[in-house]
Amino acid sequence: EEGFKAISPAEFFYKNKELAGFSNPARALYQTIRELIENSLDATENYGILPTVKVSIRELEKIPEGGYYEVVVEDNGVGIPPKYVPQAFAQLLFSSKYVLRQSRGMFGLGAKMAVLYAQITTGQPADVIVAPIKSKHIYSFKLKIDIKENKPVILSFSVTSNLHGKHGTLVRLVTLGDWSRAKQRIYEYIKRTAIIAPYAEIGFRDPEGNYILFERVIDKLPPPAREILPHPHGVDIETLKDIIRAKASKPIVETLKESFQGVGETTARRILEEAKIDPGKKSGELTDMEVEVLVKTMKNFKDVKPPRADYLSYLGNEIITAGLNKVFEPEFVYATTRKPSVYEGHAFIVEVGLAYGGKVPLVEKPLVLRYANKIPLLYDEGSDVVIKVLNESIDFSVYEIEFPAPLVILTHICSTKIPYKGVGKEAVADVPEIEKELENAIRDSLRELRSYILRKRKEMEEIEK
């Protein structure tokens, strides 16, 4: 009575799909495309494969709210082991990215939200075809989501021989969308993805029959992101209890050394000494009190190396300046990649690129291209930390910039965890450490621009004399 009930994650995100970016047919079409492309890039780049991604949107029927579209995204990635395919596409909160490694995906929701929205708007199942990289077979699935139970429903399954050694994944959905309202953003998303991924080939066929190919311009992948152990400063009671449960019979000093980055024999012993815990005590025998004291001690222990960032995958000067040059043909271009920094135990790197003059259009405020873990962020600028920094901490006149001005600012944040404000991955929260790094990187870039502007002004004055 009283209506008390539990719901599954699928029912939760079905009722509140706008939390995941599916707030109307246009946004839903955009979100569907981007979630699938992000999965394809994760499945190639992180595995040493030069990405080839084919995207197609075909209009099947026009209706008052927009239209029904067939969406197909295909890649040459590592594929997915068939036993995991049903859950990967039809069970929410299922993922291979719940590990401490930089990737575009992080929530275990993207593919499922696309499948869910298609299912509730058209009743159509998702087609998923995988050719796992070492397999001799190709597996085809027709899937729906049992929303009440958050479980896959396998409508059909078949296996064929993989005669040509193909590898990758193809996802096909029939979904409600609104191409006319989503068109500009979808094109912008793909273009902005191509700008910073010149090693990727992306083909896109749109509902109007247009085909555009973003060719691969370099044949070399950046070094991939790697998995890392958690950092002592990011630990909390639950995480430590989990670790202890997994290594219950080991001495606590061994558990600390094996489970955290930057903690060797000496550091582990010093931490345990400060926490007044016998290093030889079996991990599983620590009392709740001892666990709490140990967490406090680790969080506040000064002598640990900062979190490693050599396992992060940043863009770098070359890619940022090449991308800005290609799109804007500016007079002046500059890029900077900051040293790594830390927030709540997660290492992160901030990068900023600047383009000025030349064919950059005149704008009333800087044209900002935001990226996080190599994903272009196009919506919710108003609540993003980058815009906050630009509005609250930067006085452009100090840098000889008066609007309207021909100025583009590109920002990239990469980390083992991007603190997004929402599941739809559009805005990054104003974590103080990230805000500070952005401010420094932007100021540094604007100083370079100012030197250029002043030098040019001087040259002009010389000429006029």
Place this chain on the structure above:
Amino acid sequence: EEGFKAISPAEFFYKNKELAGFSNPARALYQTIRELIENSLDATENYGILPTVKVSIRELEKIPEGGYYEVVVEDNGVGIPPKYVPQAFAQLLFSSKYVLRQSRGMFGLGAKMAVLYAQITTGQPADVIVAPIKSKHIYSFKLKIDIKENKPVILSFSVTSNLHGKHGTLVRLVTLGDWSRAKQRIYEYIKRTAIIAPYAEIGFRDPEGNYILFERVIDKLPPPAREILPHPHGVDIETLKDIIRAKASKPIVETLKESFQGVGETTARRILEEAKIDPGKKSGELTDMEVEVLVKTMKNFKDVKPPRADYLSYLGNEIITAGLNKVFEPEFVYATTRKPSVYEGHAFIVEVGLAYGGKVPLVEKPLVLRYANKIPLLYDEGSDVVIKVLNESIDFSVYEIEFPAPLVILTHICSTKIPYKGVGKEAVADVPEIEKELENAIRDSLRELRSYILRKRKEMEEIEK
């Protein structure tokens, strides 16, 4: 292998607690307080009880990140049946508000996030004491959340006699927080709650030992919100399939009449005729194809009454103007409650209040007080639909307002579903229908203000002659 795994909703929101507003100790303390207060107001107001809510925050220990606080929130509400208490406080996605009725709560997460954050930062269980309204007993629980399994852990349970006929709920948590950084917002939240709930008594004892009592100034509750059947225009395939499953043996014409608002015998028959479905066919025997056609037909059926809004609970002129007068002592005050409107099958009402001059401070842009389902929204203004309307659609000079000006704008949106942008309930999404209603209500209010300003100006000119 490959790290594929499923996680529970508890583990998801534990890893991504900033999605729920728990992004740092100061925000977490604020979110903890507001989630508990919102639960207390829902548990009184909606049940015809004049709310008496007691809030206390006591500092137990200062630490580098802020402090450990004991938070206690107690109310005289309907309480909770003891069999549901463990899940209500220690199982995510469990709620009595998953129904179509206006309330502050809607996600089934608020109380659990507060319990979760306290548990992972201090290791302390939550104390929950309930005196259910018709019961002769008082039930006390000590609860923790089994995060992996998203299940309650009952550490202790006891029953005592309820000798004085008390009813209500008390929640006590020991949590990490940062009072100095959260203080201003917590006070603002409570004040803004009191402004629009003059029938509520709210006592607040803060960590510095200060005590403030917001007294009840009227002894009459507004008419409570009521539960309503879904509207045909808001239906989708999954919802209709659910309804059909529950009434499988009934003729489809009966199922439609019983399950949707505004659908009587004639409308039901006309809808089925257009969908080419026999009205007498058993609901459970409809094919998938028929369900899809029926959904399409219902969504587009013009002749249905618009969603009812007489079951929504709005503030009204009296409360809005009294609140603005009390806080700002303005020279001019005005309030308007719009007729109901609809988005995606949910009825909503927009209300706007204006205060100008008198003791209203001079501001560079309007001081905006946003509310949704009677909850004050204090953060994320930059991504809220109200601010979007003010920035993009309102030219204040047209209304004789030149900044700096002494202008306050209060907005309230109430609905069976508020389209929040995030689980932390701080910003409302720019749903087109809501945006339009806000714009109309704000323009209407500003026109009234302009008449006042012009009239005053004329009087001044007369005087100066």
